[in-house]
Amino acid sequence: MEQTITAEDLEKLRIKIHKKERIILIVSIICIPLYFVLFFYSDIGKTKDGIVMEIIVSLVATVALAIGTFALLWFMFINSSYKKFNILFKLKYVTQTIENVYGFSNLQYSPFLGFKWEDIRNAAVVNCGIQKYFESEDMLDGTYDGINFKISDVTTQKIVRKNKGTKVEEIFSGQILCLFDFDDNKVSDGHLQIFQKEFLSDIIGWKADCKIHTENEEFNSKFKIYSTDEHNAYYILTPQRIEKIMEFANSVGVQTALTFTGNKMFVAIKRHNMFDAAYDIPIEKQTEDILKDAEIIQMAKNILIL
Numbered sequence: 001m002e003q004t005i006t007a008e009d010l011e012k013l014r015i016k017i018h019k020k021e022r023i024i025l026i027v028s029i030i031c032i033p034l035y036f037v038l039f040f041y042s043d044i045g046k047t048k049d050g051i052v053m054e055i056i057v058s059l060v061a062t063v064a065l066a067i068g069t070f071a072l073l074w075f076m077f078i079n080s081s082y083k084k085f086n087i088l089f090k091l092k093y094v095t096q097t098i099e100n101v102y103g104f105s106n107l108q109y110s111p112f113l114g115f116k117w118e119d120i121r122n123a124a125v126v127n128c129g130i131q132k133y134f135e136s137e138d139m140l141d142g143t144y145d146g147i148n149f150k151i152s153d154v155t156t157q158k159i160v161r162k163n164k165g166t167k168v169e170e171i172f173s174g175q176i177l178c179l180f181d182f183d184d185n186k187v188s189d190g191h192l193q194i195f196q197k198e199f200l201s202d203i204i205g206w207k208a209d210c211k212i213h214t215e216n217e218e219f220n221s222k223f224k225i226y227s228t229d230e231h232n233a234y235y236i237l238t239p240q241r242i243e244k245i246m247e248f249a250n251s252v253g254v255q256t257a258l259t260f261t262g263n264k265m266f267v268a269i270k271r272h273n274m275f276d277a278a279y280d281i282p283i284e285k286q287t288e289d290i291l292k293d294a295e296i297i298q299m300a301k302n303i304l305i306l
Helices: 007-040 051-077 079-099 117-123 217-222 230-236 239-252 283-304
Strands: 104-110 135-144 147-162 165-180 188-196 210-212 223-227 256-262 264-269
Touching: 007 051, 007 079, 007 283, 051 079, 079 104, 079 135, 079 283, 117 165, 117 256, 135 283, 147 283, 165 283, 188 230, 210 230, 217 223, 217 239, 223 230, 239 256, 239 283, 264 283
Parallel strands: none
Antiparallel strands: 104 135, 135 147, 147 165, 165 264, 188 223, 188 256, 210 223, 256 264
């Protein structure tokens, strides 16, 4: 595999895949009238309920076979090309792009690794759900401006009872960022949890005992704050840090939660998955999305450095 991959190289691969998909789509559409005639004049299309029902049955069978044709051709002619494109994008291009941003170093990207269920349970930044249905992948770790970080996609799920049965239901899906081993910043004695009020109640897992009310009414109106004790909360939540947390939440523009525990800060962001390779979106646009993911790390680090 190449040691480096350029945006131009990836764009060529992406266009080839996109062209193949359009050809397969056209072939599948061309097959529709042929399939319809086949079903209408075969025993499959014949019913005892009249011509209208025969047409409906034939149409349903035609659509099903056309979709199956598209899926089969996609697997035969596109699947291997997409896998190569996806591997190059994730394992090479993502890291290269972020490494070009000033301050990032020692980057390692693992598309199939992520946080452990125990990590999220102990962080108490979101409801960790049931371990069996926990998912985490696309782990990026490294250093930004002297502070170590890990960020990964996380999905937590639970079992709910519905109509005398059970169903697996999503609790949280988004990114969790962990900044850790910061020597010159305050260390939290126990948990300090800060939940944006837009977070639904079931997204919040277990909460620390003390509910905190700060002197900043705007902050109180936007967040629910819980801490192991009041002293720890006021030790961490200086007026400057409160302002930076609000600035971070406003900049991200989606539901956010933070916890401080020991020498770690966890940030949960309810948003789309990171670093997904798409062959129907130009590489230039996907590069912008990668840089936005890196920007989240930069903004979160600013919460620590006062």
